[in-house]
Amino acid sequence: MPVTEPGTGPVEVRSPAGDRASSGRGVPGPATPTALRVVPTATAAQGDPSRTSAGTGAGPGGDVVEDGFPAFVEQNLTEFWRLAHLITGDADDADDLTADAMLTAWLRWPRVCRSRSPVAHVRRIVITLAERRVRRTRRERARFTLLLPEALTATTPGPDTPGIVDLRRELRRLPRGQRNCLLLRHGLGLSEAETAATLGISVGTVKSQTSKASTRLRRRLAVPVVDGDTTSRRGC
Incomplete structure (x- = not known):
């Protein structure tokens, strides 16, 4: 999915298919260890905010951002996914939310990597998006219950x-x-x-x-x- 931000080149959000890995606690992990990436396209070489001078070195809180946004995602993706899954309780929702959070973080990368802790900053993005998803799901379930109340009383394995x-x-x-x-x-x-x-x-x-x-x-x-x-x- 190509995305363009004013003043930057396009990027592509990739979510390659793959079998889910286990986190070791009975909870599925992201589709692959590197399943959700924001990859600069060739035309974005000069405008990619993850490669600007603001995106190198370490954040004020010590989070390593020296290799830019792609490396930041590789290092922290699993944690962000687990957080989304803890809030929503749904693996598919966690996949979607993690991808959305990574895109949001990329678009804000110059500001994110200058924050006291880039990892904490992106955790807040995940929490905000996950809570919105939970509220929307509650509203949808409430409407569904009014229309078909018997559908939620049946037991399903x-x-x-x-x-x-x-x-x-x-x-x-x-x-x-x-x-x-x-x-x-x-x-x-x-x-x-x-x-x-x-x-x-x-x-x-x-x-x-x-x-x-x-x-x-x-x-x-x-x-x-x-x-x-x-x-x-x-x-x-």
Whole structure:
């Protein structure tokens, strides 16, 4: 899909076909390790923002961007896909959202690579796009239920267990800030500092929001607190 930005040459967003790889946790990964790329076309050599002087070296936060946007995508694509999948719960949606986020990041690349943390900047793009997709899906399901309520009552075989369904439902019921902190900290495995940088909040707020989200989920899902659980302890 060729895309042209004023003042730059066109780029092509490629999503080659391939079998899904496993993330090792029972969750499918992107179609291929390099499935979603933004590749400058030959005519964009002079105008590709990922190859300007602003796109070389390292970002202020230490994220490596010295090889430009294509290398940045190669290094971080899997993480961005996992984040999209955590929010939407759907592998196909995660593929689409990751591709959209990479295109958005390329168009904003001079600004992205000058940010304190380019990776955190693109995580925010993924979160924004994923939340929009979730809201749109909810509206579509609500309309569908009004038209054909019996269609959603039939049981169909699938990979989800009742526990997974309950967890996804309760995650969506959490306030936005609590949900994002919980997903980034325990779903994506980011540190408190990385989560704070991604969401643009303080480390203290990350601790508070994560603790509240964990407590609320335990209460709603009736999950007992296991000895040695350090979810809400300082420094976790």
